[in-house]
Amino acid sequence: MIPAHRRWLILLVGLLAMTAGCTFQYGLAYLIPALRHEGFTLEQASVLIACPTAGVMLTLIAWGAAADRWGERLVLATGLGLEGLVLVAARWAHGTVSLAVCLVLAGALGGSVLASGRLILGWFARHERGLAMGIRQMSQPIGIGLAGATLPALGAGGIGVPLVYLGMFFLVAATAVVVLVRDPDRQPAETPGERPASASPYRTPVLWRIHVASALLTIPQFTVGTFALVFLTDARSWSAVAAGRLLGGAQVFGALARLGAGYWSDRSGSRMRPMRIIAVSTGVGILALAGAAFAGSGLAVPALLFVGVVAVSTNGLSFTAVGEHAGPAWAGRALGIQTTGQNAVAAATPPVMALVIAAAGFGASFAAVAVLPLVAAMFVPIAAERADPAAASGGRADPEPADSRA
Incomplete structure (x- = not known):
């Protein structure tokens, strides 16, 4: 058994992870001036801004299946950690193609966050889940607001510093998942009166x-x-x-x-x-x-x-x-x-x-x-x-x- 405050702490870690993902996926538009400062055209910058979403859509279902099999803690920690490393490495990417590859790969790894939600289903009773999921879904406006408040200033000299900042954000979130998150116990495969677990x-x-x-x-x-x-x-x-x-x-x-x-x-x-x-x-x-x-x-x-x-x-x-x-x-x-x-x-x-x-x-x-x-x-x-x-x-x-x- 874990106390109620621990469950809400797990929820806050999930909010942190989702906020990191939303800051990256929806906030890159704030780096368009920095990209143009580095010589990218507006058309090239627009393509780069779309790369994280393209990566996310490639892997969401696969990450969800992995969470069903191995639990959300492992999936979140792995995806967040690798995404952070890729974004830090992207600081040294040169040219549209290499940077686009890094951003697509980071987005693909970030699908681990956007396909998550099992922790809320497992740790919260039905009469709590709507509010808990509402807190989790606050991550999008929070992430967009955070991106607007930080990325333009960090990008004054180019995109290198913002990419490292985003990478470190993901690494901090991954660390919090490893330290503070625990998967709920798995339910029995079948219970009388319920749909069999194997049934789609x-x-x-x-x-x-x-x-x-x-x-x-x-x-x-x-x-x-x-x-x-x-x-x-x-x-x-x-x-x-x-x-x-x-x-x-x-x-x-x-x-x-x-x-x-x-x-x-x-x-x-x-x-x-x-x-x-x-x-x-x-x-x-x-x-x-x-x-x-x-x-x-x-x-x-x-x-x-x-x-x-x-x-x-x-x-x-x-x-x-x-x-x-x-x-x-x-x-x-x-x-x-x-x-x-x-x-x-x-x-x-x-x-x-x-x-x-x-x-x-x-x-x-x-x-x-x-x-x-x-x-x-x-x-x-x-x-x-x-x-x-x-x-x-x-x-x-x-x-x-x-x-x-x-």
Whole structure:
């Protein structure tokens, strides 16, 4: 048995690891000036910025399968440690190709973090998991904020120092995993009344429906996240500095929204009902944004902020639901599939939406995007969640955390 404070310490280590991953994957854009200072063109810099995401998508499912087999502690420590070493070594990479290879490799190793989540499923009871996963999902806004606060200054003389900084961040996180993290005891292979551990949860459509709904909800999230600054400067005539400050502050509320959604799901005993309500709210909010954009109304700004906060709040709910329905034997692979789909859609959204906005304008583009969260709401499998209490408890009849049985 481990005390409650140790479980929350393990969660904080997971948050540290995820923050390191998000600082690297989503924060490299802050190094574009440093890359251009070293002679890379804007096109070359854009390719390099996309390399970590490309690497992540190559290995997420494999890392998830490794976590199912050997536990998350080994997988996290290995991936984080090797990623840190690769980034430190990338300081001496010369040319676009060699640097791109290092960044793709680092991203591939970083998939070990993004495919994780089994620790929360094992150490936290169902009534705690939504909040715990919400804390874990705060890593994205924290990582982006940390990147914005540190990487531009560190990159004043080039990209060498920022790469070493990111590498050391991963090495510190890997050390924390080795020292402080413990995998929960493995559950028996089968318990009467439960799905056999060897049976694939993908034999029913529940996980597929969650994956589809989550992928659709990624599109409004990344549409607003990518083009909010452009909308405020081009359509509302804001200065880039003022728009950046406003959107930076909104990141704080986005992180709190993830916490609130997780807490709501714990108290209501459902992941899917809050997810559907948030999906509908996102669609309605984007419709309001589209209408305000068409009319040239100042109400577009509060509508934009509302969507920017609400659209990100389902991430923890879907992640928790996937892990709970998949059960201990399949959680890693299912979470890997979930994250791969979301990353693929996220990578495609900015270039596609840029073409749509250029052709149709902001109002029509937002109106088209508003349909997607409403469709996603129809895919959310609320009835299946009510009919499968064992899956709702993470594939176990006993919903208590593993430390109560250790």
